[in-house]
Amino acid sequence: MDIFIQQLINGLVVGSIYALIALGYTMVYGILQLINFAHGEIVMMGAMITISAISVLSATGIGLPGPVLVVGGLLIAMPITMLIGFIIERIAYRPLRNAPRLAPLITAIGISIVLQQVAVLVWKNNPRSFPDLLPHEGHNFFGAVITDLQIVIVALALLIMVGLLVMVEKTKLGRAMRAVSMNQAVAGLMGVNINYVISMTFVIGSGLGAIAGVMVGANYGLAYPTMGFMIGLKAFTAAVLGGIGNLGGAVAGGILLGIIESVGAGYLGPLTGGVLGSHYQDIFAFMVLILVLVFRPSGLLGERVAERA
Amino acid sequence: MSNNDKKLLEVKGLQVAYGGIQAVKGIDLEIKQGELVALIGANGAGKTTTLKTLVGMVKPAAGTILYDGQDTSRIPVYHYISRGLSLVPEGRGIFPRLTVEENLLMGAYYRNDKAEIQNDLARVYTLFPRLKERYKQLAGTLSGGEQQMVAMGRAILARPKLLLLDEPSMGLAPIIVQKIFEIIRQIASEGVTMLLVEQNAKLALKTASRGYVMESGKITYADSAEALLANEKVQHAYLGE
Amino acid sequence: MANQANTELLLEISGIHKRFGGLCALNDVALSINKGEIYGLIGPNGAGKTTLFNVLTGLYQPDEGKFTFKGIDLFRQKPNVVVDSGIARTFQNIRLFHNMTALENVMVGRHVRTKAGVIGAVFRNPGTRVEEAAIKARSLELLDYVGIRKHAEEHAKNLSYGDQRRLEIARALATDPQLLALDEPAAGMNGKETDDLKRLMEKIRADGVTILLIEHDVKLMMGLCDRIAVLDYGKKIAEGVPEVVKNDPRVIEAYLGATPD
Amino acid sequence: GNKEETPAAETAAPVSATAPGDVVIKIGHAAPLTGNIAHLGKDNENGVRLAIDELNTENVEIGGKKVKFEMVSEDDQADPKTATTVAQRFVDAKVAGVIGHLNSGTTIPASKIYSDAGIPQISPSATNAAYTQQGFKTAFRVIANDIAQGGALGEFAATTLKAKKVAIIDDRTAYGQGLADEFEKAAKAKGVTVVGREFTTNQATDFMAILTTIKGKKPDIIFYGGMDAQAGPLTQQLKKLGVSAKVIGGDGFQTGEYIKLAGDNAEGQYASQPGMPKDKMPGFGAFNEKYKAKFNTDIQIYAPFTYDATRVMVAAMKKAGSSDPAKYLPEMAKTDYAGVTGPIKFDAKGDILGGNVTVYQVKNGVWEAVATVGGAALAPAAAPAPAPADAAAPAPAEAPK
Amino acid sequence: MLTFSKKNKVTAYIGMAVFAVVLAVLPFIMGATLGNTWVRNLDLAMLYIMLALGLNIVVGYAGLLDLGYIAFYAVGAYVYALLNSPHLVPLLAGTGFEWILHMPLLVVLPLAALMAGLFGVLLGSPTLKLRGDYLAIVTLGFGEIVRLFMNNLDRPINITNGPQGVNLIEPVSLFGHKFSQAITVFGVEFRSVHLYYYLFLALALMIIVVSIRLQSSRIGRAWVAIREDEIAAQAMGINTRNVKLLAFAMGASFGGVSGAMFASFQGFVSPESFILMESIVVLAMVVLGGMGHIPGVILGAILLFLTPEVLRDVVNPLQDKLLGERVVNPENLRMLLFGLALIFVMLVRPEGLWPSKRRKAELHEKDEKAAAEAAEKESAHG
């Protein structure tokens, strides 16, 4: 039983990390119907810049406490990733707003390669260890273990989701974002500065990406220039699972994917009498994804916008 | 009375092209403060293009647009509305997944006077009681006529000085068309200047005081509404049997 | 109706229900259309007219009811089966294949009446070539029929609005329908263009195709249709010859309003 | 080897540091220089470069002529297809021999092209047994293969650590899986129970799920077949779950990187490295200093092996008096060379004879050799391979589990 | 691919003849000037052309975004590899199925195409209802599933040999000649890379012809119609389900052929060759070249495959010359330039380098479409 609870907790933590990243994908998708493939790299940048920033901060010798250092690092990394996000939209997506749908997909992939290579040039290929500065006291929970940091991650994912939801649903900027997502031309007529709104979306999404990157780095104790691809892919999958474009869906999809993976890894073996094992966890996850989409073609919480004939 | 003679809009030699295609080939238009002017013409004559150009959605190739005495060519699209220029676009252009009320509030997006906005909202609801009933419904699920009401209501919330309407009766049931035109007259009577583009030329000319007829990117007739209604050529070309 | 002897039942539906979530878009609708007539469908916006079209063409699956065409049961059949049986349609918001030429659009319409597959395409055997030539010939003929042959090589989206409407009709005719369903073909047209369209529809009917027509242009409907049904809130509230429908108080209240002109 | 003045450059080949009269001998080096394990690839390249730069100052003469060596280094991206392209480039460039590739997955497909072209290849690090079992005369390696390493680790776990129950994880790469399988065989042969076999990938960072399963099985030790980038966080997560079983693995994470990534939790974990302990390697101390001085970084893993491989190849050329592959290849097979990693001799298949395996443990934040297991006895015994021509499948003798 | 007016026919035929001669002697010119690496690169480029043309059917013709296309390449490769290597020998020993091994090329190749096509249908059927990006992610997942199966089907029964891959795959043998050996005809020595070149060229031409003929056929029109407006296509009586599945199957079978040839050419296959990045690269070839336009797609395939290879030849020497040392790791620079090239080309030519007329037209459609969509009332019922 404690093993099962532990597996659920494992899934919840990974899932929350996916959720944090998936929120970034979903925001951009929601407004532009664009898969921002470079978001995974933004997450990576967030982690890598934070590591560098922390080492600079601790080199000053002021002797700041660990968590302050991490937050300090993050506060340096966030504006930088925000700027990167802003620039990406500006140079790679904006000129293609009226282009065929796949064109921005290809530039997105290009951007993702470029960011990755720039990171390699700056930080070299080796994995960097993330400084061990945050408390990760383990807490016993019905025989299972969960650390402080993990609790923070889960809470943060939920908190950010709620924050974003409030912003999108209740604020004027949020209303403008939704309007832009439905009809840019008319939103412009209403006095919405479309470029500003879209830039803001990228800036906010990229800021969140930095937070997610730091969480990933801190939780696993490392970061490296190529980390963005895989984790970005997982998070994107989560976003789709939940219904892309839907903020609640991103979190639900993320957590569900995390739990599917961890339960898959933990129980596929015993359940199939050892025929399958943890190497089938990804297959299992993708199968679940396909099944969900077959029965709910717009994801778990996605709006069912039946196309009108 | 001097106020009423003031030219709110003055268009000279306007030309618009899409890529190589000239859609508007040098037209002159004038609208005085408080007027209701109709613009009619066949499909593809360039009516919509003209309206879009007036609100900056399309950039002219040549010509000048003076609005309220000022050249508008350098204003970004999203500033037109705060200058009092508002377009109810062809096909209504509502935001399908915003609620009715959110759609209406989008009209007041540029405004910051919260109390006044609430007043105006209440006024729209009295004009269109139907919308009040449905203020929480997603606008995409409304019927065509209701969507047209949303589009007009939204424009009212923008407090326009010059309201441009692009085929407000398209695809609507006769009873709704009558209602929409009633509202148009009412808004006009409140002093809002209007330029009305319509396929239903007869109805448009009956509502407006003056009219322009457009044909393949050019203005072919400009006259009082009654004169146009009586013009045989106009009758033959646009009004049908 | 008038002369029972000559009428032959083409389409018959009854008890059709279609719900979207809580909304009942079609509520117990019954219609029967005779061969060779022009049958009109009117009603306020959102009454369910287009929905009924979608049900009749297989794009929506009705929840319950009966649907036979020429005696064939088409209830909940796929669109391709419906088209194959002889029902074709146009759309309220023109749905052409924008980046295909006008000719290609019509050629797509021939799909259902032809059968060349991959093998034929790759080997271009005589049979396939003959079929392909026939497709093209028939398509050009149809463009001519609706009067836009001169635009055959233009991209559909570059046609003027009225020509796009005509192209949609030609494309639908390419499927060799017995019933042609037109959804607001005159919307956005001025009086003159509407008159032209009216003549086209009369020609089509004269050539033996039955027409089911949705329009908000009351004058056109009254002048063209043999019979008219009125939908309101998904229910049929009236049916009959134009004169009767026009004066039905319920129709006036729900749809016509105080008569203009 | 004196200073060249600029005028010489005009007439000389584009190769930068060549005096006019010298014969240039190109030696290919291939490893992933981009991607996840580029740091290891760079390390390999550095080993070759060090050897070549030294050779170039040693005034080597082959067949009576003074020669210059030049390294042609290519990135195979750890990808089999790229590796074969790279191999063809080497053939075109007429390299005299190839040091590489790093991974088994690239070494094996490339070896066919070298074999067809008759170019000798020495892999410093591809440990998959299949590499030398294809029957290619041109394929050599200077490192103990997986059978030796896995076997040694299995024996170490059973006899030295006295493990009764082990759990095994591999990263589903050719390397990780191959090593894990060999370990499993050896451990089982010694009577150790395998209580769990779990899998991850070489992209993963989260291992909580499989570690939780393993925790429930209460193993004494956990074997990980994979690289440092995963082993590091894996070790940390074990601690997070409160598992005290020791981690043991192969050369993939016997690296400085691992210690950094696993942090405090690295303390006490084991990993092996083919060859003798570094301090017992005859020339390691000196090599290490040279390396650090030249590249200003720590040796990752295989640099000493690529260094030796380069020198073994050149030694064969010297003996044959020719850098023509056809001529010096026979000498390669007869190699008897004292390298910085230890004595190097090849068996009939091209595997190193008597390849030792040393097990290290992290003590006070550094790897310390704790035991050297006699791979010498194991290696030849475990690979009977009767039909060299077409036996690619694992030797049938090992089939029963 | 090209259309000529009648009076130009003669010049066209001459042009074609010249082109054919160039294609025929190309490997020898390349080999003599740039080395056999480049002949090898030509061979591989040909494989990518086949792949890209296959994906073009799915993405370019039918408008279905497929991010897992490499799976079909993998299926073809494994079919060939397993049937033409010693790997399955122990498994089949004594089962009476040994005959499936070592079948002639003319049997294995169609088989690979068929298997891949089958997988195409398998992938297609659950995804038919999905649109746009949902389809993309499911196909991506499918591609990963196939790769993961290949990586893991070594236990409990060893079918694919897992991550170790399948080695010692036999080369193609045609008319009794093994392609691994050189052959001398009329004094010209045809090496292995040359023989493969002609084989791949023949297959690529075949695929090109099939692509061209499909495009201007009834089926091709149906694909475009579905891509343009699926609902209207349905309303025209097109059985969208079957026609889409056909696109998946056709595209997949091209991939299968290419994969089988890859296996024989390489002599070794392992799951690493079929990662997601490969799918993305093939997609980039199609989009960058000009979706739906065969010459464009071929151009895209050649450019994207060869650019990194050319950079390999250029970047290092250039740095040596200009800077005297290698400041930037050449491999990073190569990838960096690749990424920048993707961005740059798309920005300059969003419709692709060599688009079809239809696509060029599409570019100027968006505004009208936005208006049309706005006109259409959308419904969002749960």
Ligand SMILES: Nc1ncnc2c1ncn2[C@@H]1O[C@H](COP(=O)(O)OP(=O)(O)OP(=O)(O)O)[C@@H](O)[C@H]1O
């Ligand atoms: N975005 C565009 N790109 C290219 N051409 C366009 C575009 N929009 C309109 N046109 C062309 O410009 C011309 C004028 O079109 P416009 O929409 O202004 O006509 P209209 O008078 O409003 O017609 P309707 O009564 O059909 O609304 C037409 O020929 C049309 O095809």
Ligand SMILES: Nc1ncnc2c1ncn2[C@@H]1O[C@H](COP(=O)(O)OP(=O)(O)OP(=O)(O)O)[C@@H](O)[C@H]1O
């Ligand atoms: N796919 C759908 N999902 C949800 N509701 C729908 C859908 N299609 C139609 N409806 C609803 O069904 C009702 C009938 O719509 P329909 O389009 O049939 O009306 P109509 O009679 O054609 O109106 P109009 O004259 O404006 O075209 C409307 O309330 C509409 O919102």
Ligand SMILES: [Mg+2]
């Ligand atoms: Mg218009």
Ligand SMILES: [Mg+2]
């Ligand atoms: Mg309708």
